[in-house]
Structures are given as C-alpha cells and as structure tokens.
Amino acid sequence: MPTDPPERFAAEARFLLALKLFELGRVSxxxxxxxxxxxxxxxxxxxxxxxxxxVTLSTDEMASEFSxxx
Numbered sequence: 695m696p697t698d699p700p701e702r703f704a705a706e707a708r709f710l711l712a713l714k715l716f717e718l719g720r721v722s723x724x725x726x727x728x729x730x731x732x733x734x735x736x737x738x739x740x741x742x743x744x745x746x747x748x749v750t751l752s753t754d755e756m757a758s759e760f761s762x763x764x
Contacts, residue, residue, distance in 0.1 A: 705731070709740065717746050 708730040716726040716737075727737030738748045751759060 712737070713741055713744060713746055716741065723748070 709732075712721070712726040712729040715721045715729070716723060721729070723738050723741075724734040726741075727734045730737065732740065742748050
C-alpha cells in the first residue's frame with residue numbers, strides 16, 4: 695500500500711480543519727477557503743462533496759428564496 699507524502703496529509707488536515715470551523719459557524723466560507731489554500735467557490739464545492747451542507751435555510755427561508763413572487 696503506497697504512502698502519501700507528508701504535504702498531502704498536511705493539505706488534507708488544513709482542509710478538514712477549515713471544514714469543521716465552517717461547519718461550526720466559526721468562519722465564513724471565504725475564510726475557510728483561505729485557510730486551506732482554496733477560493734470560496736472551490737471550498738464550497740469541496741465541502742459539499744465531503745458531505746457538509748453549505749446552505750442551511752429554514753422551510754420559510756427556502757420558500758421565500760425560491761418563490762416566483764417579486
């Protein structure tokens with residue numbers, strides 16, 4: 695079984711730390727991305743792939759967000 699270089703583990707650790715801080719609401723998505731060397735959108739996509747919800751809206755907020763009324 696091949697071993698990953700230490701740099702890869704360090705990058706993964708930075709991402710996981712940033713992800714947890716974002717999940718806890720301690721940092722914004724932009725700041726979390728900067729912590730792990732990613733842009734905001736790249737971080738949000740990676741967070742979603744990792745199974746972390748990137749948007750938390752209540753039912754009312756969701757209905758308002760997607761309503762066709764202006």
